[in-house]
Amino acid sequence: xxxxxxxxxxxxxxxxxxxxxxxxxxxxxxxxxxxxxxxxxxxxxxxxxxxxxxxxxxxxxxxxxxxxxxxxxxxxxxxxxxxxxxxxxxxxxxxxxxxxxxxxxxxxxxxxxxxxxxxxxxxxxxxxxxxxxxxxxxxxxxxxxxxxxxxxxxxxxxxxxxxxxxxxxxxxxxxxxxxxxxxxxxxxxxxxxxxxxxxxxxxxxxxxxxxxxxxxxxxxxxxxxxxxxxxxxxxxxxxxxxxxxxxxxxxxxxxxxxxxxxxxxxxxxxxxxxxxxxxxxxxxxxxxxxxxxxxxxxxxxxxxxxxxxxxxxxxxxxxxxxxxxxxxxxxxxxxxxxxxxxxxxxxxxxxxxxxxxxxxxxxxxxxxxxxxxxxxxxxxxxxxxxxxxxxxxxxxxxxxxxxxxxxxxxxxxxxxxxxxxxxxxxxxxxxxxxxxxxxxxxxxxxxxxxxxxxxxxxxxxxxxxxxxxxxxxxxxxxxxxxxxxxxxxxxxxxxxxxxxxxxxxxxxxxxxxxxxxxxxxxxxxxxxxxxxxxxxxxxxxxxxxxxxxxxxxxxxxxxxxxxxxxxxxxxxxxxxxxxxxxxxxxxxxxxxxxxxxxxxxxxxxxxxxxxxxxxxxxxxxxxxxxxxxxxxxxxxxx
Numbered sequence: 001x002x003x004x005x006x007x008x009x010x011x012x013x014x015x016x017x018x019x020x021x022x023x024x025x026x027x028x029x030x031x032x033x034x035x036x037x038x039x040x041x042x043x044x045x046x047x048x049x050x051x052x053x054x055x056x057x058x059x060x061x062x063x064x065x066x067x068x069x070x071x072x073x074x075x076x077x078x079x080x081x082x083x084x085x086x087x088x089x090x091x092x093x094x095x096x097x098x099x100x101x102x103x104x105x106x107x108x109x110x111x112x113x114x115x116x117x118x119x120x121x122x123x124x125x126x127x128x129x130x131x132x133x134x135x136x137x138x139x140x141x142x143x144x145x146x147x148x149x150x151x152x153x154x155x156x157x158x159x160x161x162x163x164x165x166x167x168x169x170x171x172x173x174x175x176x177x178x179x180x181x182x183x184x185x186x187x188x189x190x191x192x193x194x195x196x197x198x199x200x201x202x203x204x205x206x207x208x209x210x211x212x213x214x215x216x217x218x219x220x221x222x223x224x225x226x227x228x229x230x231x232x233x234x235x236x237x238x239x240x241x242x243x244x245x246x247x248x249x250x251x252x253x254x255x256x257x258x259x260x261x262x263x264x265x266x267x268x269x270x271x272x273x274x275x276x277x278x279x280x281x282x283x284x285x286x287x288x289x290x291x292x293x294x295x296x297x298x299x300x301x302x303x304x305x306x307x308x309x310x311x312x313x314x315x316x317x318x319x320x321x322x323x324x325x326x327x328x329x330x331x332x333x334x335x336x337x338x339x340x341x342x343x344x345x346x347x348x349x350x351x352x353x354x355x356x357x358x359x360x361x362x363x364x365x366x367x368x369x370x371x372x373x374x375x376x377x378x379x380x381x382x383x384x385x386x387x388x389x390x391x392x393x394x395x396x397x398x399x400x401x402x403x404x405x406x407x408x409x410x411x412x413x414x415x416x417x418x419x420x421x422x423x424x425x426x427x428x429x430x431x432x433x434x435x436x437x438x439x440x441x442x443x444x445x446x447x448x449x450x451x452x453x454x455x456x457x458x459x460x461x462x463x464x465x466x467x468x469x470x471x472x473x474x475x476x477x478x479x480x481x482x483x484x485x486x487x488x489x490x491x492x493x494x495x496x497x498x499x500x501x502x503x504x505x506x507x508x509x510x511x512x513x514x515x516x517x518x519x520x521x522x523x524x525x526x527x528x529x530x531x532x533x534x535x536x537x538x539x540x541x542x543x544x545x546x547x548x549x550x551x552x553x554x555x556x557x558x559x560x561x562x563x564x565x566x567x568x569x570x571x572x573x574x575x576x577x578x579x580x581x582x583x584x585x586x587x588x589x590x591x592x593x594x595x596x597x598x599x600x601x602x603x604x605x606x607x608x609x610x611x612x613x614x615x616x617x618x619x620x621x622x623x624x625x626x627x628x629x630x631x632x633x634x635x636x637x638x
Contacts, residue, residue, distance in 0.1 A: 010253040011144065012042035014118045033076060041120035041249035043075040043242075046110055046138075048131045048151075050084040055128035055200035055207060058229060058399040059151050062238065066123055066149075069242030075121070075249065080113050082106045087129045087526055087552060088167055088201070092497065097523040100550070101622040103130035103137070103294070104635055110138025119144065121249035123241050127151035127200045127229075132210035133291035136219070139263045140298035145248035146263050147360045148220040149241040150211040151399070152229030154199030155391035156328040159189050167201045168323045168556075170194040171528060175536025178501055198397050199229030203322030205553030208329050209284035210291060215338045215368075216278040218266040218359035222372040223386060226333035230396060231389045232404035236382075244360055260358050267299045270354035274365060276308055277353055278338065280315035280455025281345050283324050283474030285553030286561055289457065290524075293632030305468040305630055309459035309589065314352055316450035317474050318344055319443065323556040324456075324475040327443050334387050335443035336374035343373030348447020382406065460560060462592035463600065464572050464582065467564035467630040469546070469591055475556030477541040481586045483558060485510045485543065486579045487593075492516065493525045493549065500533040507542035510582040514573045515610065516549030517566025518633040522614065522623035528552035531559050544584055546591070548573050550629070558584065560591060562629035568610060569628075575603040 015024045016038055025038075047063035050056040063079050070077035083102060090096045114122060124139060126132040127150050139146045157165045173190040176182045200207035214220030221241060227234045248261050258265075272292060279288050289308060296303035319341055321327045332338075346353050346369060355366025363371075370376055372383040385406050392402040445451065456474030461467075473481075488505050489512045490496035496513045505511055511534070516525050527549055534540055534557060544558035548566035551559050567574030572593065576582075581594040593600075614620040625635040 010041055010120045010249070011118045012120050016042075031078070037076045040074060040076045041246060041253065042118070043070045043077050043245055043249060044114060044117070044119040044122040045070065045077055045079045046082065046113070046122055046124045046135060047079055048082045048084050048126050048135075052089065053084050053086040053128055054154060054195055054198055054397075055151055055229075056084055056131075057397050058198040059125060059127070061399055062125060062151055065235065066125065066238050066242060069239050070123070070246065073242045073246040075242070075246040078117070078119070082109050082131060082134070084128065084131045087206070091526060091552070092494070092529040096493075096525040097521050097619055099130055099526065100518070100523045100633060101618060103134040103291075104622070106131060106134025107137035107141065107298070110135055111141045114138070114142040114144060120253060121145040121245045123245050124148045125151060127211070128207040132207065132214070133295060136291070136295045137298045139219070140267065140295060143262050143264050145245060145252050145261055146219065147241045147245045147248075148214045148224065149237050150200070150214070150220070150224055152199050152227055152231070152234050153208050153211075153225070153329040154195060154202045155197045155228060155230060155393070156202040156330060157193040157196045158393065159193045164326065164328070165190055165194050166203050166322055166328065167194050168203065168532060171532040172536045175501060175533045179537060181536070196395050197230050197392070198399060202328040202330065203553070204282060204284055204324070204329065206285040206287040207553070209279065209288045209553055212282065212338050213275045213279060213284070213288060213292070216342060216365070217275040218271050218357055218365060219263065221361060222339050222368055222383070223337060226329055226337045227386060227389060228330055228333065228391065228402070229399055230392050230402045232400040232402060233386060233389050233406060235400060235404070236406075244362070248360070261360065261362070264299050266358050266360065267295070267301065268357060269301050269303070271357045272296050272301055272303050273307075273311060274353050274357060276311050277315050277345060278342060280312050280457055281317060281341055282319040283317055283321065283456030283472065286457060286470045286472050286551050286555075287553055289470050290550060290562065290629060290632055294634050297632055297634050305459050305470075308457070312455035312457055312459065314349070315345070315455040316348065316447050317452045317454070317456040318445040318447060318450045320451055320456075320474050324472070330391055331438075331443045333389055334438065335440035336387060337372065337383075339369050339372035339383070340374050341444050343369050343376055344444060344446055458586055458589060460584075460586070460589050460591040462590045463595070463597075464546075464593045465563045465591045466572065467628060469560050469563040471558070471560045471586060472551070472556065473586060476558050476586065480541055480544065480558040483510070483544045483584045484581060487512045487576050487582050489514070489576060489578050493527055493530060496530045497533050500530055500537060505534070505539065505543060507539060509543045510584070511543060511545040512573065512576055512582070513545065513547040513549060514567040514576070516547055517568055518626035518629060519623050520566050520568030520610070521549060522619050522626060524550045524629065524633060526550055526552040526555075527559065527561065528555055531555040531557055544582075546573070546582065548629070560584065563591070564628045564630035566628065570604060570607055570609065572600060575600060575607060
């Protein structure tokens with residue numbers, strides 16, 4: 001993309017300056033542009049308000065607030081919305097086929113809006129699943145000053161008995177009810193408690209993983225991934241985002257490309273390394289691999305599964321969040337947030353993070369860590385105060401229902417006094433052993449006390465996955481790190497779910513779900529229903545699941561996805577037969593079927609490509625252009 005700007009000029013001058021643009025100005029006046037606005041930067045606010053997604057239901061108010069903030073900061077705001085798919089609601093039926101393809105539509109929409117209207121800068125307000133990477137991909141394409149500031153995570157739920165629950169508990173409870181393990185009342189209790197507020201679902205699922213990665217990549221402000229959607233403290237992020245984007249747009253207008261704060265100048269190879277190191281350290285979703293590969297492609301940065309695997313082998317897993325532990329994003333926030341995780345990695349693994357990378361704060365990642373790692377002696381008062389953000393505990397679809405901890409006390413200094421008075425000293429805000437027994441150093445561990453010396457994600461290769469596969473190691477029971485068993489094959493996610501629930505799978509088996517890759521699905525349906533079904537029938541530590549599809553960030557267990565090449569293009573997973581012995585060795589990074597090369601070659605020679613599942617509409621177009629999961633399932637048409 002061409003930015004079509006020169007120093008001392010703004011992109012928006014193309015639509016607002018000169019006699020030839022009289023009609024353009026006339027139209028802009030009809031939108032509310034005033035006579036004093038012509039020399040101000042035009043700022044796009046890319047919102048994703050969608051009423052059917054809990055992570056987005058509150059974003060209409062957020063978008064309007066961000067507009068006010070941009071106006072107050074000296075910019076001219078223009079709000080537009082993207083589509084969104086709720087992966088949980090689309091789960092388990094044909095609607096899920098549209099989830100991953102929606103990422104490409106969102107990227108196209110961002111590109112279209114920015115290029116058609118020549119905006120000077122953009123604030124992106126994503127929150128869930130494919131919306132975050134879709135906006136990232138669009139931002140990398142258009143390459144204008146951009147700040148990401150999400151809608152924030154959901155509070156975890158509480159049952160009447162006090163048990164902490166989330167969306168995954170609701171999925172598991174559905175399976176348990178189907179096979180008689182819980183009754184109607186128990187199911188209803190969990191169902192009603194699991195998703196209590198607006199915000200992206202409360203575990204380290206795909207949405208929260210991506211919003212957290214935005215901080216390490218340098219495109220999101222500190223706190224972006226962890227401050228609760230219901231907390232009024234989130235308003236300060238929106239205000240800071242508005243101030244930064246107006247300042248960045250003005251600088252871009254003066255200097256032009258090369259000022260160091262464009263998306264492709266921030267999202268360098270080193271920044272992508274930093275993002276994946278964070279992902280490994282916090283045990284993020286396997287979907288982050290798919291999305292980071294796609295975002296890097298749009299940024300023009302060579303980034304591969306091999307590089308991700310190299311980083312995983314160097315990065316300790318120091319944080320586990322649901323579905324891999326009982327902790328939730330609100331606990332990570334209380335323990336210090338993403339920059340505290342980064343701080344622990346920087347202290348324990350010197351040189352692993354590149355602390356010199358630029359960020360949208362205008363400072364380096366290292367400088368941001370120094371200010372927002374609450375375990376660092378240099379941490380800002382604001383960072384320490386934010387560890388006091390707590391869930392409101394009330395069902396709501398509204399943003400900011402919980403009063404700000406800093407605003408309520410009227411100053412950050414007063415907020416720190418509250419911490420001291422409650423026994424949470426400034427050396428470790430949210431520290432260990434408070435009145436409720438909260439253990440910050442267990443939520444975010446030191447490298448010395450890491451869960452494992454290698455990362456929360458592992459890449460696998462072998463004769464069953466020549467181009468790679470991925471597993472969320474942080475969610476695997478150690479006794480399943482190595483597993484050998486017979487293949488039980490299903491040709492769709494729906495068939496697999498029913499087969500698991502109704503007893504077609506037994507201890508020791510390897511469930512194979514194929515025909516669900518980018519082309520074959522099409523669209524790579526998430527396998528949350530089958531993975532929770534395995535857990536629900538008591539086989540979570542007794543059998544494995546492999547697929548050319550993908551998993552929700554809420555999936556756990558020995559669940560291996562993104563197997564490439566996929567079945568639809570003749571990949572080895574499509575050649576498996578019932579009873580073939582599959583060998584999984586996660587520590588060794590291998591995934592094999594116990595067949596000789598000659599046997600595989602003979603089956604490949606007899607293989608016939610399946611007929612397309614869709615011959616018209618968006619999914620047909622998507623399937624025709626989709627590439628392998630090993631390259632991020634990006635679209636190519638040449």
